Amino acid sequence: MSARILEGKTFAAAFREEAGKRAKILHQKYGVTPGLAVIIVGENPASKVYVRNKHKSCEELGIYSEVIEMPETATKDELIAEIDKLNASDRIHGILVQLPLPKQIAAYEAEILERIDPKKDVDGFHPVNVGRLVTGQKALIPCTPHGCLKMLQLAGIPIDGANAVIIGRSNIVGKPMAHLLLAENATVTICHSHTKNLKEVTKNADILVAAVGRPKFVTADMVKAGATVIDVGINRIAPKKLLGDVDFENVKEVAGAITPVPGGVGLLTVAMLMQNVVTACEMQIAK
Numbered sequence: 001m002s003a004r005i006l007e008g009k010t011f012a013a014a015f016r017e018e019a020g021k022r023a024k025i026l027h028q029k030y031g032v033t034p035g036l037a038v039i040i041v042g043e044n045p046a047s048k049v050y051v052r053n054k055h056k057s058c059e060e061l062g063i064y065s066e067v068i069e070m071p072e073t074a075t076k077d078e079l080i081a082e083i084d085k086l087n088a089s090d091r092i093h094g095i096l097v098q099l100p101l102p103k104q105i106a107a108y109e110a111e112i113l114e115r116i117d118p119k120k121d122v123d124g125f126h127p128v129n130v131g132r133l134v135t136g137q138k139a140l141i142p143c144t145p146h147g148c149l150k151m152l153q154l155a156g157i158p159i160d161g162a163n164a165v166i167i168g169r170s171n172i173v174g175k176p177m178a179h180l181l182l183a184e185n186a187t188v189t190i191c192h193s194h195t196k197n198l199k200e201v202t203k204n205a206d207i208l209v210a211a212v213g214r215p216k217f218v219t220a221d222m223v224k225a226g227a228t229v230i231d232v233g234i235n236r237i238a239p240k241k242l243l244g245d246v247d248f249e250n251v252k253e254v255a256g257a258i259t260p261v262p263g264g265v266g267l268l269t270v271a272m273l274m275q276n277v278v279t280a281c282e283m284q285i286a287k
């Protein structure tokens with residue numbers, strides 16, 4: 001039997017609606033409009049599309065949005081000065097520096113991201129938010145793994161006591177995903193490029209999350225019958241052709257539920273960013 005397809009657009013619509021409702025409450029109760037500032041450095045065409053989508057999404061949900069465009073040649077100090085201004089602004093509750101950064105400042109990425117006030121760190125990459133997530137405190141959580149967790153919950157996939165296997169250990173996806181599932185009482189295994197006998201590990205997974213960055217990396221023989229398979233991968237193999245990390249056509253015949261690419265997890269990220277901007281605003285008001 002073919003797997004249940006977890007369509008990203010259904011879940012993204014629910015998460016966006018929730019963000020919009022919470023933004024409205026903030027406006028009605030406190031007269032505050034949540035505000036997001038996105039800084040983009042340089043001319044990366046993919047980054048420009050992402051930033052445009054974020055801006056549009058804010059407009060649709062009644063969230064104030066500013067896009068700060070800096071030239072490709074911007075220095076680390078110029079970028080930091082811009083972050084400092086936004087840290088001090090009452091209008092802005094969330095700050096995001098669009099990655100990747102141009103070559104001359106890419107080496108300072110950690111320092112630049114740490115300059116963002118943790119209360120406004122809507123990407124959830126600041127060590128303070130990472131530490132809060134790991135220690136089970138209220139935190140701003142990276143959007144993509146948070147979207148995956150919320151999708152699993154809304155889809156009614158059992159997490160408590162499940163064997164969850166994550167392939168990939170990046171700070172953006174793999175590690176936060178592991179902590180989120182652990183906090184929901186899953187038994188979590190993280191696999192990576194040095195993992196031995198990967199298939200033996202993934203075959204045990206009730207929930208399998210692929211965040212590798214290799215097209216069709218997860219094949220049907222790696223998946224337990226009935227498992228839920230979440231494909232975070234976005235691999236552009238031609239100008240208009242995206243493939244996930246999972247061999248969708250074959251894996252869907254084994255899995256119980258599966259996300260497609262495109263049309264799956266990718267749609268959740270911006271919706272969860274909207275939620276983070278609202279959450280950041282709520283947390284700043286509560287202080």
Ligand code: NAD
Nearest residue numbers: 144168169170173192193211212213232233234265266269
């Ligand atoms: P990354 O390159 O930082 O990490 C990839 C991970 O895969 C590493 O931890 C590495 O150890 C692991 N890996 C590589 N080869 C492996 C192998 N042979 N066996 C086991 N593990 C292996 O990537 P990332 O930033 O975590 O992104 C992963 C994928 O998710 C990419 O395709 C990226 O485009 C996509 N992504 C999607 C979204 C979204 O919005 N849907 C957001 C972020 C990333």
